[in-house]
Amino acid sequence: xxxxxxxxxHITVSEGASLELRCxxxxxxxxxxxxxxxxxxxxxxxxLKYFSGDTLVQGIKGFEAExxxxxxxxxxxxxxxHWSDAAEYFCAVVGGINTGTASKLTFGTGTRLxxxx
Amino acid sequence: DTGVSQNPRHKxxxxxxxxxxxxxxxxxxxxxxxYRQTLGQGPEFLTYFQNEAxxxxxxxxxxxxxxxxxxxxxxxxxxxxxxxxxSAMYLCASSxxxxxxxxxxxxxxxxxxx
Numbered sequence: 552x553x554x555x556x557x558x559x560x561h562i563t564v565s566e567g568a569s570l571e572l573r574c575x576x577x578x579x580x581x582x583x584x585x586x587x588x589x590x591x592x593x594x595x596x597x598x599l600k601y602f603s604g605d606t607l608v609q610g611i612k613g614f615e616a617e618x619x620x621x622x623x624x625x626x627x628x629x630x631x632x633h634w635s636d637a638a639e640y641f642c643a644v645v646g647g648i649n650t651g652t653a654s655k656l657t658f659g660t661g662t663r664l665x666x667x668x
Numbered sequence: 669d670t671g672v673s674q675n676p677r678h679k680x681x682x683x684x685x686x687x688x689x690x691x692x693x694x695x696x697x698x699x700x701x702x703y704r705q706t707l708g709q710g711p712e713f714l715t716y717f718q719n720e721a722x723x724x725x726x727x728x729x730x731x732x733x734x735x736x737x738x739x740x741x742x743x744x745x746x747x748x749x750x751x752x753x754x755s756a757m758y759l760c761a762s763s764x765x766x767x768x769x770x771x772x773x774x775x776x777x778x779x780x781x782x
Binding site: 555585587592593594595596597600641643654655656657658659660661 | 709
C-alpha cells in the first residue's frame with residue numbers, strides 16, 4: 552500500500568527566507584506525486600504535480616519540487632517566502648497509470664507553515 | 669466552469685440526526701471522490717465513483733455512511749445517526765480518468781455534531 556510521510560509538523564520561517572518542506576513516499580512503482588496547500592477552513596489547492604520526465608517540477612505561486620527516486624522523496628521548495636504563504640501543506644501520492652489499483656490520493660499528515668514578518 | 673462546488677459549507681447537527689451533503693464536480697470530470705479530514709490530519713479517502721458506479725469504499729465508511737452519484741453528475745454523502753466522532757471536514761474532489769489532469773477539490777463541508 553502507498554503511504555506518505557511529512558516529518559515536519561510545524562515550520563516557522565521569516566518572510567523572504569527560503570523554504571523546504573519534506574515529503575517521503577512509499578510505493579512500489581513509479582508514483583504520481585502532488586503538493587496541495589490548504590488555508591484555514593478552506594479546501595485544497597493544487598500547487599504542482601509530478602508524473603514523469605523532468606524531476607524538477609515548477610508550480611504556482613513560485614513553488615517547485617524535486618522528485619528523487621533514490622531517496623523516495625518529493626520535497627517542496629520556495630526561494631523567498633511571502634507572508635501569504637502561511638498555510639497547511641500536504642504531500643500526496645497516487646499509484647501510476649495502468650497499475651490496476653484505485654486512483655485515490657493518499658495524503659501525508661501535513662506541515663503547517665508559519666511566516667514571521 | 670466554477671470548479672467543484674460543495675453544499676452546505678457548514679452543518680451543525682445534534683447527535684443521532686441524519687445529514688446529507690452535496691457535491692457538484694467539474695462537468696467534464698468522470699471521477700468523483702469523497703474524503704474526510706479531521707483536525708490536524710490529512711484528508712482520508714472514503715469512496716470514489718467513476719461516472720455513476722461506486723468503485724471503491726474505504727473501511728472508514730461505516731454502515732451509517734452512504735454515497736450516491738445518480739446519472740454520473742452530482743453526488744450526495746449521507747450520514748445516518750450521526751455521532752460526535754463524525755465531526756470533520758468532508759471534502760469532495762473530481763478528476764478526469766486516471767487523474768492525469770490533477771484532482772480538483774471543493775471547499776468542503778464542515779460538520780459539527782453536538
